[in-house]
Amino acid sequence: DGGITQSPKYLFRKEGQNVTLSCEQNLNHDAMYWYRQDPGQGLRLIYYSQIVNDFQKGDIAEGYSVSREKKESFPLTVTSAQKNPTAFYLCASSETYLAKNIQYFGAGTRLSVL
Amino acid sequence: GEDVEQSLFLSVREGDSSVINCTYTDSSSTYLYWYKQEPGAGLQLLTYIFSNMDMKQDQRLTVLLNKKDKHLSLRIADTQTGDSAIYFCAADSWGKLQFGAGTQVVVTP
Numbered sequence: 001d002g003g004i005t006q007s008p009k010y011l012f013r014k015e016g017q018n019v020t021l022s023c024e025q026n027l028n029h030d031a032m033y034w035y036r037q038d039p040g041q042g043l044r045l046i047y048y049s050q051i052v053n054d055f056q057k058g059d060i061a062e063g064y065s066v067s068r069e070k071k072e073s074f075p076l077t078v079t080s081a082q083k084n085p086t087a088f089y090l091c092a093s094s095e096t097y098l099a100k101n102i103q104y105f106g107a108g109t110r111l112s113v114l
Numbered sequence: 115g116e117d118v119e120q121s122l123f124l125s126v127r128e129g130d131s132s133v134i135n136c137t138y139t140d141s142s143s144t145y146l147y148w149y150k151q152e153p154g155a156g157l158q159l160l161t162y163i164f165s166n167m168d169m170k171q172d173q174r175l176t177v178l179l180n181k182k183d184k185h186l187s188l189r190i191a192d193t194q195t196g197d198s199a200i201y202f203c204a205a206d207s208w209g210k211l212q213f214g215a216g217t218q219v220v221v222t223p
Contacts, residue, residue, distance in 0.1 A: 006156075042118070042202065042213035043157075050209075058210070090156055097209045100145055105156035 003027070006091050006106035012114050013078065013085055021076045021109045023091035029104075031097040032074035036060060037088040037108075046089075049074055050097040078111060086113050120203050120214035127222055132190040134217045136203030139184060143205040146179060148188045151200045151216070160188070160201075195221050 004025045013019045025032065030051050035043040045058030049068040063082025068074050074093075078085045088110050092103040118138045126132045138146070144165050149157040163170045163177045163186070170177045176189040186205075190197055200216040 004156075040122070040215060042215045043211075045210060048210070092157075100162075101206050101209060101211060102145075102147070102159060102162065103211060104159065105149075107156045108154070110154075 004091060004093055004104060004106035006089075006109050008109060009107070011109055011111045013111060014114050016080045018077055018079050019085075019111070021078070021089055021091075021111070023074045023076065023106060025072055025074075025093045025104075027093055027095075027104065028071070029093035029095050030071070031094045031101075032068065033092040033094075033103060034058075034064070034066065034074070034076045035090045035092065037090060043090065046076065048097075085111055087111060118203055118205055118212045118214040120201075120217045122215065122217060124217055124219045125222060126193050126219065128193060128195060130193055132188075132193045132197065132219055132221075134188045134190075134201050134203075134219065136186040136188075136214055137184055138186065138203070138205040138212070140205055140207045140212065141184065143207060145206050146177075146186050147204040147206075147211070148175075148177065149202040149204060151202065153199075157202060190219075193219075193221050195223070197221055 007022045033048045034046040047066040049055040052071045065077045091106045094103045120136045147162040148160045174191045178187045198221045202216045203214040204211040
């Protein structure tokens with residue numbers, strides 16, 4: 001089955017800790033995205049990658065970091081600099097970054113602070 | 115910046131039609147999308163419309179686009195309890211998607 005797999009489904013972070021959220025896709029898509037979702041708000045873009053070995057900051061990149069060493073993988077690290085990390089995190093991918101940017105989403109990771 | 119706005123809540127009786135409205139500000143948006151999110155899940159693409167179209171129908175779903183007013187709507191015919199979810203409108207803007215805050219649709223028997 002083709003799709004996007006996010007893990008873990010639930011994650012807890014201690015004070016001062018960095019945590020990494022995994023996102024893997026087997027759709028052979030070039031572009032990948034990370035969004036943050038807070039209750040009652042739309043999705044906000046954290047980082048995106050148009051192609052392997054390249055990524056750009058989105059609207060709320062502070063306190064987050066990413067890498068794109070493989071086409072199928074785009075992990076997100078929530079660093080200790082992110083003071084309010086509790087949220088639902090969604091990863092998405094699209095065939096290309098250009099025009100008809102149909103994005104397909106994973107099932108999400110819910111991050112909470114201990 | 116670019117904004118996408120939606121009403122936050124809609125209650126509808128089972129079997130009736132639902133209409134969810136959305137407005138966007140970026141006149142250069144080429145594609146507009148509707149996504150559905152069930153509790154605790156990711157977003158599922160429902161349908162999309164190209165900006166040079168004014169209507170698209172896909173089974174129970176009808177999308178209407180008024181490009182002049184930058185207004186998009188999603189009509190769900192014969193609404194079922196399984197249609198209870200949050201619906202997001204999104205507009206593409208320079209390669210990125212701008213999402214509305216979502217409309218929670220509650221279907222009552």
